[in-house]
Amino acid sequence: MTLHLSIMLWLPLAFGVLGLLAPRWAGRAAVLGTLLTLAYAITYVVDFDAAEGALQYVTDETWIAELGISYKLGIDGLNLFLVLLAAILWFASTLWALRQEWERPGLFYFHMALAQTSVLGALLAQDLALFVVFFDLMLVPFFFLTGQWGGADRVRATTTLVIYTLVGSLLMLTAAIATGVLTAQRTGDELTFDLEALAAAPLAEGTQAWIFLFFAAAFLVKMPAFPLHGWMPDGYRNMPIPVLAVFSGVLSKVAAYGFLRVCLPVFPDASEQFQTLLLLIALASILYGSAMAFTTTQTRLILGYSSVAQLGFITLGIFALNERGAQGAVLQAFNHGLVVAPAFFIVALVAARAGGSEDLRDMGGIGMRAPLLATLFLIVAFATLAMPGSSNFAGEFLILLGVFDTKVVIAIVAFSGVVLASVYALRLFIGAMHNRAGPQVLSAEIATRDALVLVPLVLAIVALALYPQLALTRSEETVGEKVRPAAVIAGQAPAPAPLGTGYAPLPPPEAPGP
Numbered sequence: 001m002t003l004h005l006s007i008m009l010w011l012p013l014a015f016g017v018l019g020l021l022a023p024r025w026a027g028r029a030a031v032l033g034t035l036l037t038l039a040y041a042i043t044y045v046v047d048f049d050a051a052e053g054a055l056q057y058v059t060d061e062t063w064i065a066e067l068g069i070s071y072k073l074g075i076d077g078l079n080l081f082l083v084l085l086a087a088i089l090w091f092a093s094t095l096w097a098l099r100q101e102w103e104r105p106g107l108f109y110f111h112m113a114l115a116q117t118s119v120l121g122a123l124l125a126q127d128l129a130l131f132v133v134f135f136d137l138m139l140v141p142f143f144f145l146t147g148q149w150g151g152a153d154r155v156r157a158t159t160t161l162v163i164y165t166l167v168g169s170l171l172m173l174t175a176a177i178a179t180g181v182l183t184a185q186r187t188g189d190e191l192t193f194d195l196e197a198l199a200a201a202p203l204a205e206g207t208q209a210w211i212f213l214f215f216a217a218a219f220l221v222k223m224p225a226f227p228l229h230g231w232m233p234d235g236y237r238n239m240p241i242p243v244l245a246v247f248s249g250v251l252s253k254v255a256a257y258g259f260l261r262v263c264l265p266v267f268p269d270a271s272e273q274f275q276t277l278l279l280l281i282a283l284a285s286i287l288y289g290s291a292m293a294f295t296t297t298q299t300r301l302i303l304g305y306s307s308v309a310q311l312g313f314i315t316l317g318i319f320a321l322n323e324r325g326a327q328g329a330v331l332q333a334f335n336h337g338l339v340v341a342p343a344f345f346i347v348a349l350v351a352a353r354a355g356g357s358e359d360l361r362d363m364g365g366i367g368m369r370a371p372l373l374a375t376l377f378l379i380v381a382f383a384t385l386a387m388p389g390s391s392n393f394a395g396e397f398l399i400l401l402g403v404f405d406t407k408v409v410i411a412i413v414a415f416s417g418v419v420l421a422s423v424y425a426l427r428l429f430i431g432a433m434h435n436r437a438g439p440q441v442l443s444a445e446i447a448t449r450d451a452l453v454l455v456p457l458v459l460a461i462v463a464l465a466l467y468p469q470l471a472l473t474r475s476e477e478t479v480g481e482k483v484r485p486a487a488v489i490a491g492q493a494p495a496p497a498p499l500g501t502g503y504a505p506l507p508p509p510e511a512p513g514p
Contacts, residue, residue: 016113285312325402332395
């Protein structure tokens with residue numbers, strides 16, 4: 001297999017176009033495209049050299065010379081497992097989409113394929129302008145997927161989604177252009193948007209501040225984080241389940257990834273300046289998301305608000321501004337995606353057994369009559385609440401340790417989010433499985449076709465719980481490199497050694513004793 005990132009990047013879209021040309025076979029073509037993409041992603045994980053801190057499998061070609069924009073792609077420890085996550089969830093969601101007939105199937109699977117290519121592009125891009133192009137392109141297919149195949153209130157959902165995310169995207173576009181132009185003026189070099197070049201020539205502290213805030217607004221909207229989550233309830237209620245699984249499982253992680261890929265290395269002074277603000281936003285997201293998750297009875301919104309809380313934890317780890325917290329954030333991003341997608345699939349199965357109702361009050365009573373479904377749901381619920389021994393436990397533990405090293409009070413308050421997670425996760429499981437059965441509940445075990453999607457996802461959750469080091473060892477070198485500039489300014493890491501010595505400066509000698 002040729003390890004060329006462009007092949008993996010454009011494979012889904014190529015098969016999506018084939019589906020447009022042959023709508024009858026669109027679903028099978030889309031599944032084949034996502035399967036080949038998954039095979040590439042697994043190959044990169046196996047072949048990846050964890051000891052090498054630099055980018056690997058790099059593609060670097062001039063795209064628009066006059067604007068200094070390059071078609072530069074690469075994989076390192078920061079995006080390796082997020083690429084794998086996108087490949088896993090798109091394959092699973094496309095398989096799940098085959099369970100039903102879609103109106104205009106060629107168009108539906110084309111938009112799913114375009115969404116995967118745009119997400120992979122944002123994760124792989126090592127040029128800031130290219131990153132912005134793919135990041136903004138992600139909105140387009142989800143606009144159509146929600147607007148054409150969504151629920152009864154899909155018009156309002158798409159309108160709200162577009163307004164929120166478009167404002168954030170415009171802010172990010174402005175900030176990206178300003179970063180390239182001002183860096184070129186500062187250094188006297190040609191205009192470039194190469195992320196490594198931008199990180200090597202940081203802007204003045206005052207300039208960094210407003211540019212950082214523009215990027216932060218775009219990323220926080222996409223996550224979503226409190227109080228920029230206004231589009232989330234309508235969006236989550238109206239997206240089709242296969243679309244919602246990848247949206248919640250992957251797109252929010254691209255926003256968190258943007259903080260680590262762009263903000264911390266390119267704007268280290270601003271990252272330190274606004275550290276407390278971002279930690280407070282993260283803490284508010286944890287508390288608000290958790291409180292809303294255990295007060296609503298709509299199962300989609302329980303998972304939606306729990307995602308707000310989990311993204312709060314990930315943001316908390318990133319802005320601990322130390323390697324321990326950032327590694328926990330990267331691990332937790334992968335964990336949450338693996339957990340939330342099967343949770344949505346299971347909710348869809350339980351709702352189908354409750355006469356189509358997604359209200360928790362109409363469910364229940366099938367736990368003992370569908371033991372395999374209940375077991376899969378229990379494993380997912382335990383992972384959601386970060387039960388010790390579950391896949392989420394190691395990520396949250398590292399995040400909280402990192403925040404303890406930085407802001408002890410915030411870390412103590414954040415612990416309440418762990419307790420609240422146990423409330424909403426167990427409430428969801430018990431209400432859906434073991435409460436008194438609703439008036440229209442049908443007891444039925446999981447079907448084979450559904451098990452073929454869910455069982456591998458749950459096995460992946462268990463495997464990562466048993467060996468989280470698989471992800472940690474491959475991310476350690478890169479995460480440390482990206483966090484270090486801001487960590488040094490924040491006093492969370494030692495300053496680098498002077499050039500040409502290879503050694504850190506010696507401490508001043510102690511005063512002689514009496």
